[in-house]
Amino acid sequence: MAFFKRELGPVESFESALKRKRAARQKMAERLNLTEKLLEEQRAAARRLAVAGATHGQLDRAEAKMRSVEDRARGQRAELDELDEQIASTERALAEAVLQRDRNRLADDILALAAAIEQAVPQFNSSAVALVQASQKGVVLPPEATRFSTSVDEMRREVLSSADLICWELRSIAVRTRAGNANVALGASAEPHQRPSPETERQLIYTLSPLLWREGDEVRRVPAFTLVGLPRDLLPVALRHQHADYLSARRVQTLIQVHGSGSVQEGQGQDDPxxxxxxxxAAEETGGAPANVA
Structure with missing residues (x-):
């Protein structure tokens, strides 16, 4: 019966190699310790012979033994230094292998998240389509049912587009993470691009120009090429003048690959002319007076 040995991964291989090298160093250090003790004994013996007035032959033999032990100790010290260098190199390789293993695990988790979103999208789409069809049944449709159906269908398209976008971004992050050139914060709660106020109805869009608008006493500013929740009453103006577009637009998909999805930061674009x-x-379109810029 044939037995197959499991192939070790990089981390296990370096750990095993490091264990072997440390054991070899321990043995070499013990051998060097014995050699140095023997060298001290040889030096003491030669010193005694010289003090006692030994013959030339006796002194020659004592010096030869001493030089032989010195050469052995010198060779063992060189081997010990080489082992120390090998151990340091293996420790660095092990640290890098552990880091790469952790990056691979994180990248795999990110890819699994993208796959889970993709698997859930068809079920969501089917449910949303069924809800739209249910709200359109009937000989006479009240305006409320029509508005509800339109709103659900718009939400469905927006979610499908957002799902495609987030899956693409997650896979890009996974690739960068695996290569070691991504900074992914673990366990940190993700901040939304913009905190929507509960009383404002918004539409997630992609800006093509730096924009500002007012919400009460607050002036909101966002740079170009940024995902942002824009108030729905300003959305037609931004779309008509080509200052924003839907996430499902083909040019938006290209711009996201070029510029990224962006992030809204306080004061960003403050001085952009x-x-x-x-x-x-919007005031100019309706013939009203232009709004004051705060």
Missing amino acids: ETIDLDAL
Whole structure:
């Protein structure tokens, strides 16, 4: 019956090699210790012979024995130094292998998350389609049912587009993580691109220009090429003037690959002269007075 030995991974291989080298160093250190003790004995014997006035032949033999032991000790010290260098090199390789193993595990977890989202998307789509179809049944459709059906269908398209985007981003992060050039914070709660106020209805869009608008006394600013939840009453203005577009738009998918999805930071784009005031733009369209820029 044939027995197959399991192939060791990089971490296990380096751990095994490090264990062997440390054991070899321990043995070499013990041998060197015995050799140095013998050298001290040879030196003491030669000293006694010289003090006692021994013959030339006796002194020659004592010096030869002493030189032989010195050569052996010198060779063993060189071997010990080489083992120390090998151990240090193996420890560095082991640390890198452990780091790569952890990066691989994290990348695998990120890919599993992307796969789980993709597997859940068809079920969500089917449920949303069924809800839309259910709200459209009937000979006479009240306006509320029509609005509800339209809202659910818009949400369905937005979620499908967002799912495609997040899966693409997760796979990109996994590749960078595995290569060691990504900074992924573990256990940290992800901050949304923008905290939506509960009373404001928003639409997730991608900006093509730096934008600003007002929500009460607060002036909100976002740079270009950023995912942001824009108030729905300003969305038609931004779309008509080509300052934003839906996530499902083909050009948005390309821009995300070029610029990334961006992140909204406080004060970002504060001094950008190209910033578009959406409130003022909406006021101009309706013939009203332009809004004051805070």
